[in-house]
Amino acid sequence: MQSKQLIINLPNDFSFSVNLEYLRTQQDLTYITEMDSIKKILLIDGYKFAIKITEAKKGKLSLEIKSLDRENHKLYEEKILKYVKDWFDLETELTDFYIMASKDEFLENTITKFFGLRVIGIPNLFETFVWAILGQQINLVFASKLKDRFIKKYGERTVYNGEEYWHFPQPDKIVSEDIDELFKIGMSRRKCEYIKEIAIAIEDKKITKDMLQNYNNIEYAENKLTEIKGIGPWTAHYVLLRCVRYSNAFPINDVGLHNAIKLAGKLETKPSVDEICKIASHWKGYEAYATFYLWKLIY
Template structure:
């Protein structure tokens, strides 16, 4: 059964700008074409196929319900998922006011106006991606993620395309380090991924709990109590998944390279220099980082 739902988006949102970003990050969990993004999601243990595209100044979600499980509750969860994924409910007026007068943000703003912080709604996926990316290049991290998804995820073929559902924390929590190690990552990363899988599986960590914390420092401190989760990983997850606007992975190499590029610097800036540069970004460090990342990724 096919259901169509339309949702609004902010005036400063560009679907094409965000679709171009998604095209550059396809990983088997979703596919794009020239006008839409498509993926499977699971709502209350039931898979739904989503196709999101723009029509008449709205976003349209085509929902394929295979098990006749669609109802008002499901509809609300799907709409919330898409709004969260595309970050449609964040007011960026203040950020744009900051960026248009900022030496380091003017260029990315002019190139990517309308871009949103395309998120990773699944917190386990966000942690896995962050851990895989620790201290290695993006190409190899992407290869490891692909192996991880295809070994432990679920494949669904629809309309002659293969889609993957990201592995659940419960599956990885019960897996052995030796089996994870066969994917090609270090034993230490295997341990970290298993540790966070256990924390999520036993509900010690959840997106909902992190959203209830009072500030970014409390959220970072909570996450860094977990083995293998340092400040960079914590801030990355809070930026990409939980959506703290002031999450700031200040040690990120990509951020350093982007600042060096925009500023025409001879070398990458020091942490103290970045703190000075970012002083005017207060409250919107996550978006400043995301726009700068887009210059190089």
Template sequence: MLWEEKDELIILNVPTEFSFTQNLRYLMRSTNECMFHIYDNKVRKAIPIDEYTALVEIRELDDYSLIIEFLGDTRPKSKATRERVVAYIIEWFDLKTELKVFYEVAKNDALLKQATIEFMGLRIMGIPDLFEAMVWGILGQQINLAYAYTLKRRLVEKFGRSVKFEGQQYWVFPTPSDIAKLALEDLVDLKMTVKKCEYLIEVASLIDMGLLNKKMLLDTNDLKEAEKVLTKIRGIGPWTANYVLMRCLRFPSAFPIDDVGLHNAIKHVTGSEQKPLRDEIQKLSIPWKGWEAYATFYLWRLLY
């Protein structure tokens, strides 16, 4: 992905099949989001690079490029660190994925056609940090989306760190070491189930001890193998595993087939009053092979 520095700004080229507007609209789906702030068609986010925190503002320059500006005194002096910030943004917006083939598939697919016309240029907005992705997956289990955002805010504001700019706090997600050292009673104020608290601490401990990381999962180079690694962890079932593989590891075939939102989206498109059976979804998804993650994300977008 090409980018260049002009004065103290970074100009980042984007693919043809990319809409900054569509992605901002997706990011704005909850008013209770605590990991970034959006206003005037710009998004501001604190990006952690090891112990350093860069606060960036991202806005559109034109249809082909974005402007990245470091706010306050957070511009890294090291070019290597600035490169890592840009790499994070590229991964966050999934800018390396070529969507032409997906759109060709969707053009002739009864389920996907409407969603891709309506949200053309939308990317799977990622969660580059493995721990954050796994925690978000755990928090979202068996509760509605609104309450999941509330739990995330409580966790982040209690155990994360932040930078302040123009009176606004920008939060960084807690690290695995922040959570691994906690006892269950430390999480009582979050008001989540005891099981979820246990899962958070166990996942944090695995990552903190180096027993689980992104490289390990990516090195499997196989969706089913990576899924097996994740589902061996207590509290991580197939849905959570595929959610993480989709949003963090970028496996294009990741497919949370049992997701209620996916079922509701299919009902919405087909006009059916019945929840689709697993066998039906497997048949409907045959044309999506290799694009199951994007197909799921676009169908979700019809509802959320």
């Protein structure tokens, strides 16, 4: 199994160490973080590829690719590169965001503390939906435990170089699953139903990532998503923020966001939604990044 090293040029305002630290705190089964690297097994068109991401030198990432099958990795380099760039949101220009945030009382200190952080994405649409649904109205620690159980029950395990990697379950595994079986994971029956509805919608191609990206209109995209049972405005905006990459996605009803704004602004009480609308009026076009940085402040 020969490996190939590719070099990815980075934006000037990207910090590998800050993004690595973010991923390390997530404790996700689908990748492994080390002191100076991130490792993951990608499943592309049924073939497995081990990737290792390190900082080659300032301004450049090193991406090492090794095929775990006999399929030539050269045929898949473009898809692997696309995945990594999407994962780290490397193609978004943030100069104007940093200029705006440096003059904003709620963002100024936050961007200084986490300068170079990108909105770490969840490139897989189904995974983003599941994570959003699992996280509804429960704390992050318990939501992470539910996600681990979901992955281990329905996902695929790969052992490579003595290390265990997991692939997030495919929606077709859930489409035919009984609600009682999903319920055994520990989530509510309602969430089980929602996840199954999402799996069916994705399998039937009623909703796809390309479709959502091509809408290029956040109100229309939100309306299409909320037509699906179990998807409200918060979940819709979370998916548009973490997966589809709408820069103006804004889960304004998020409790964590409210707490973060209170902390950043040194407010005595959590702001109301109307107050947040006024605060965020300066963030136009960068609501997603403002939200992600504020989330990082408290999580």
